[in-house]
Amino acid sequence: MAVKLTERAADEVKRFRKEHNFDENMLLRIGVAGGGCSGFNYTLNFDDKFDDKADSKYDWHGVEVVVDKKSALYLDGTTVDWYESLEKQGFTFENPNAVKSCGCGSSFQA
Template identity: 85%
Template sequence: MAIKLTERAAAEVLRFRKEHNFDDSMLLRIGVAGGGCSGFNYTLNFDDNYDEKSDSKYEHHGVAVVVDKKSALYLDGTEVDWFDSLEKQGFTFNNPNAVKSCGCGSSFQA
């Protein structure tokens, strides 16, 4: 399995990329870092580096997604979506590997 980016999330990434004048060489890097109230934080950023040996690369709805192999162990099967309402706006992570998540959904425990 891999990480999946929904159509709504991909549209938001493409909008952000265009708004900030990023060219197509900028990849969306998704990862995990230690910290947060549950143990791990999700990370999202743009990166123009891709290493075949240490990264996995996926394509979803016109967006190239890169994940380092260590983070991939925690993110396998995760769906990244975009949520937009009056009270909250942002990316959400539906991670089948998370045994516990914080209230805001930005950190998890595996």
């Protein structure tokens, strides 16, 4: 399985990239890092580097997504979406590997 990006999330990535004048060749890197109140934090960054030995690459709705192999162990099957309401907006992660997550949704325990 892969890390999936919904069409709504892909549209937001494209909007952000255009608004900040990022090159179209910049990849969206999704990963995990130690920390947060539950053990791991989700990371989203733009990157111009891809290592075919250390990374996996996917194309979702015209956005190239890169995940390093270590993060892929924790993110396999995860869907990244964009949520927007009057109270808040941001990317959400639906991760089937998370056994516990914090109230803010930005960290998890596997």
